[in-house]
Amino acid sequence: MSAQPRGESAPESDAYPGAARGATATVTAPPPAPATPAPAVTPPGVPERPDGVPGKRPAVADGAAAPARTRRWGWTSRRKDLAAYGTFLLVALWVTSQLWVDPAGRVAALYSGDPAQVQFFLAHSARVVLHGEFPFYTDQFNYPDGVNLMANTAVLALGIPMVPVTLLFGPAVSFVALVTLGLAGTAAAWYHVFSRHLVGRRLAAAVGAWFCGFSPAMLSHANWHPNIISQFLLPFIVWRVLVLTRSARPLRDGVLLALLVTAQAFINEEILLFTALACGVLLTAIVVQRPALWARAWRPLATGLSVCAVLAGALLAYPLYIQFAGPMAYHGLSDAVRDYGNDIAAFFAPGSPTFGGNERANVNLAPNYSEENAFFGWSLSLIAVGIVVWLRREVMVRALAATGLFFAVLSLGERVSWWDRDLFTGPWDLLVRLPLLDAVVPTRFALITSVVIGVLLALAVQRAWTLRGAEWRHARTVAVAALVLALLPIVPMPLKVTSRPPVPDFITADRWREYVGADQTLVPVPVPGMGNTHAMRWAASTNLEFKIPGGYFLAPRNGNTGDPGRFGGRPSDLGELLDEVATTGRTPKLNDRQRRRCLDELRHWNAALLVLPVGQHQAEPLRRTVEQLVGPGRRELDVWVWDVRPLSARSD
Incomplete structure (x- = not known):
């Protein structure tokens, strides 16, 4: 096998140095300079290509027959490539x-957290394209602190090409x-x-x-x-x-x-x-x-x-x-x-x-x-x-x-x-x-x-x-x-799946728009976190038209930039309280101090509306707990809602 003269960068067949297309890969040796050519090393038992040049088709002696053989070789290789690509797609x-x-x-x-997070990021990519939003940071979740998307693998190189699919389907x-x-x-x-x-x-x-x-x-x-x-x-x-x-x-x-x-x-x-x-x-x-x-x-x-x-x-x-x-x-x-x-x-x-x-x-x-x-x-x-x-x-x-x-x-x-x-x-x-x-x-x-x-x-x-x-x-x-x-x-088998709650009709029908302003948040019950990401899909289904507190993401500990990372934002009394109720099914008896702390958090989030799906796990104890905090709720379509704008309005 002779070395290829180098007048420019190596041909594609030499990308894996020493590997010939007709043989197994050998030494990943870069070839010598053009002035001092040397043969590449071929393992014993591996034949050279007929023309001695790795990655090249053999020279054809009969000029008249060359075009026919070239067409046949190209078509056969193309069919093999298409068969391979088609097989990979079918397996996927x-x-x-x-x-x-x-x-x-x-x-x-x-686990359902990562798919919900990625769907949120895909919706964010659509907003980047349609509205020119800043691609590397958002406060559409974990409001008002926001999330550093560059530190959370926001898949912009995947999400932006998928914007047409995201918008259509x-x-x-x-x-x-x-x-x-x-x-x-x-x-x-x-x-x-x-x-x-x-x-x-x-x-x-x-x-x-x-x-x-x-x-x-x-x-x-x-x-x-x-x-x-x-x-x-x-x-x-x-x-x-x-x-x-x-x-x-x-x-x-x-x-x-x-x-x-x-x-x-x-x-x-x-x-x-x-x-x-x-x-x-x-x-x-x-x-x-x-x-x-x-x-x-x-x-x-x-x-x-x-x-x-x-x-x-x-x-x-x-x-x-x-x-x-x-x-x-x-x-x-x-x-x-x-x-x-x-x-x-x-x-x-x-x-x-x-x-x-x-x-x-x-x-x-x-x-x-x-x-x-x-x-x-x-x-x-x-x-x-x-x-x-x-x-x-x-x-x-x-x-x-x-x-x-x-x-x-x-x-x-x-x-x-x-x-x-x-x-x-x-x-x-x-x-x-x-x-x-x-x-x-x-x-x-x-x-x-x-x-x-x-x-x-x-x-x-x-x-x-x-x-x-x-x-x-x-x-x-x-x-x-x-x-x-x-x-x-x-051999790969179909991924095992489970059902997940649908996005509430209250969200898909845009009924939330009657309550939530541009700088206000919709607070799902329980508050979104690592173990409860369904509300992130709610926001994604609206192309992130409303903000939510909490969510599933990586952020600095206690919300202080530069700290070691952790899953989730700042610790939340209201979030921890509702998580415990959703886990245990027990309705706690709240005191005035707990109520004040939870209302302070609603003000910090600039909350406009609390939303509890009727079909939420432990929905009844969750409803009773929220009513102790902000008063009676109202049933709209398939959710319970609490308009908290009078309670959480920020004072200037």
């Missing part, structure tokens, strides 16, 4: 099928569409990069991409976190970083990388950080094995990354300023979330939303069912190790193995455990307080390990299909059997 629709039955009335089982439909497109789009993006720059066989690319898009971790987050599963930019970011190691036009390639990084920052910054860390560890693992590669790669890489840092830094400077120094900014996550780690046993169990999964069997192996970030199952874990042993001669494979193992260990968190039994302190304990890392949920490092396994699967299938001689007779049978054994237990 299968996974979300139960949600599509009734997007507004169904939600993933167990509502934020609930937009949410389910984002989940579906996030899964299918991520798999499609990895397939595109794998098939063009890593392996030559479309089947190998499809197998690896399928796992990257529908791994147990992706299925787990599909229940609640479209911002995490929308990873369709990540393959291209990784590709552009590797291109920089051998680029002859690092300025241009640095600009392209900066644009991708900027877009990903408005989808999910945590996943962007993971991608940067993974690229750094992968490249380090390669250089450690082949130190000579650094001499050729460092200059274009340093130039391109510098350009990327300057341009992306300029584009993101103001949003990041708002995130870290703007109103309601916080630093670091709450201790409860920061301690989320995987149990070692989680790597050997199938995920809950898979064919072989069992929610009861996975209890205590993950922080909760929305964070099953490992769960590869015994068969896939063993086969992944077997692939590394089989292809251990390849520098890329050893580097991938080191990268996957490194982040798997970090994902165990501060305390390493086995079947919920603490063993010893993990290495994450040494990193958890570092800047940026203090805002990372450690269990999610296993998402990197998932991608590494996807790459290994693609390489293994490619190698099995390129064996020759006696080995070739059994390679396909063994490969298919191994894939079935590994992947069948974690």
Whole structure:
């Protein structure tokens, strides 16, 4: 295999250095300078392309026959690509099928907070487009303190393109569409990069991409976190970083990388950080094995990354300023979330939303069912190790193995455990307080390990299909059997759903407009919080036409900008009182002091109206409690209402 002369940036086929489209990935070595060409290293047993140039179709000797063969090759490849993309979309629709039955009335089982929050953010994106509202902060919930949206993953890069869907069909439909497109789009993006720059066989690319898009971790987050599963930019970011190691036009390639990084920052910054860390560890693992590669790669890489840092830094400077120094900014996550780690046993169990999964069997192996970030199952874990042993001669494979193992260990968190039994302190304990890392949920490092396994699967299938001689007779049978054994237990199943209360007719019929002014709030009963997010859907259904106090979000502790983060805003006496009634069903006897404190909070919120759905859980004790505070309520349509404007009016 001869080196490609470099008159400009590397061709697309060289994005994964040393990987030929007709062979498995080899050494991620940047090529030498044009003046000193050297052959790329090819693993034993992998044939060269007929023309000796990676990523290029063989030259055709017969000029007359060339057009026909070219058309046939292009059409066949296009059909294979369309088949892969169509399959990914069908699988994504299968996974979300139960949600599509009734997007507004169904939600993933167990937790409903994150979908309501994302729907609120989607409605906010519509207001940004239609009304020019400030995109990075809002006081439409948690009034009057508001919420720092840059610090809460407001998914602007997803929400703004979805504005037409949100306006036509509502934020609930937009949410389910984002989940579906996030899964299918991520798999499609990895397939595109794998098939063009890593392996030559479309089947190998499809197998690896399928796992990257529908791994147990992706299925787990599909229940609640479209911002995490929308990873369709990540393959291209990784590709552009590797291109920089051998680029002859690092300025241009640095600009392209900066644009991708900027877009990903408005989808999910945590996943962007993971991608940067993974690229750094992968490249380090390669250089450690082949130190000579650094001499050729460092200059274009340093130039391109510098350009990327300057341009992306300029584009993101103001949003990041708002995130870290703007109103309601916080630093670091709450201790409860920061301690989320995987149990070692989680790597050997199938995920809950898979064919072989069992929610009861996975209890205590993950922080909760929305964070099953490992769960590869015994068969896939063993086969992944077997692939590394089989292809251990390849520098890329050893580097991938080191990268996957490194982040798997970090994902165990501060305390390493086995079947919920603490063993010893993990290495994450040494990193958890570092800047940026203090805002990372450690269990999610296993998402990197998932991608590494996807790459290994693609390489293994490619190698099995390129064996020759006696080995070739059994390679396909063994490969298919191994894939079935590994992947069948974690085949995705439709997400489990549960019903949720409809938005009250009082809200959808706009009856609230008779009471609530522009700077006043509608106070749902109970007050919105982490465990009660239905009212956020009320506001989202009206495109955030009214403000509400409280909500589900991350904010500085006690509302003081710069404090450590916590879920929810300032502690509220009225909110805690109504939460206790909703939980216990007991109506307390309130004294004058409690009444005064609750009325003070209504004034602080500039409350105009209290609204209690008739079908709310514990509606009767809640109604009696509110009546002790503000007097008798009135039934309108399907809610109880209390007009508190005379009681909560602010004095000038």
